[in-house]
Amino acid sequence: MIDVLVVDDDFMVSRIHRGFVERVPGFRVVGTAHTGQEALDAAAELHPDLVLLDLYLPDIFGLDVVTRLRTAGLDCDVLVISAARESDAVRGAVRHGVVNYLLKPFGFDDLRRRLEQYAAQRSGMYAAEVHNQADVDRVLARAASGRATAAALPKGLSTVTAGLVEGALRGTDETMSAAECAQKVGISRVSARRYLEHLHDTGKADVTLRYAVPGRPERRYRWVG
Known part of the structure; x- marks a missing residue:
């Protein structure tokens, strides 16, 4: 317990x-x-x-x-x-x-997932017996695995930042652009775009295109869970 x-x-x-x-x-x-x-x-x-x-x-x-x-x-x-x-x-x-x-x-499900991840990480680290460097490496690998999200993030994306981006998108009733997300979370627009695209790739966000501005259409994201 x-x-x-x-x-x-x-x-x-x-x-x-x-x-x-x-x-x-x-x-x-x-x-x-x-x-x-x-x-x-x-x-x-x-x-x-x-x-x-x-x-x-x-x-x-x-x-x-x-x-x-x-x-x-x-x-x-x-x-x-x-x-x-x-x-x-x-x-x-x-x-x-x-x-x-x-x-x-x-x-509830947001917190439940994180508690379950923590429990898995804690269980793996406490059960480990450390006799040599290989054992240390296995403990660290378990810790890294426990911090991963249920849907593994692409290389270079942070679990903490992913949670912030997800929270920002979930917290708006309208669609959100990468620039708006970046301003709200405090990261670059390019980074926000990567996290939002990951949410889209994993089925958690829909994307629509806005053609109201000259040049390339703006990608707008909406949380669908």
């Missing part, structure tokens, strides 16, 4: 996230917190395996909470759940070693 601490400043949102987690077999919520300090205190008391951490807390920025967890020697993983789409926040989360980054708002 994987113990989870849910951290969100909104009491209703934390209740919803708690309900999501408890629907996933193998996971249980051992506590909730609504500020950064509450999160630190709860982690020290409850020793969760995984912290579902919002970044926008009223007293301490979420990534600073991660730093303090590490400084305190608390051995827990962190999955960021946040509305923060800024590229600096995403890069910072990656540097802090978070296991995943899920954009709000999201549905």
Whole structure:
């Protein structure tokens, strides 16, 4: 059983996230917190395996909470759940070693998939016995596999950025161009186009062409799931 601490400043949102987690077999919520300090205190008391951490807390920025967890020697993983789409926040989360980054708002299946990926990665790493370099290489390979999305991303695409692009597309009721997606997520238009095309190739997005501007038609993407 994987113990989870849910951290969100909104009491209703934390209740919803708690309900999501408890629907996933193998996971249980051992506590909730609504500020950064509450999160630190709860982690020290409850020793969760995984912290579902919002970044926008009223007293301490979420990534600073991660730093303090590490400084305190608390051995827990962190999955960021946040509305923060800024590229600096995403890069910072990656540097802090978070296991995943899920954009709000999201549905149960979005979180379930990431929890299942985390459970598979954790199971593989804890079951491994390390005697030599080959064993180390196998552990690292399992970790990389666990971070992969259900539909493997093409070479050069990041799981975290893919989640941000998917969240941006899901969050609009209209179609979205690569340029609009790039501005919203904080990446280049070329990069946004690659991620959007991947969503199209895997059947998660439809593409239409807009001919209202001179030159080549503009490709517009719509989330279909």
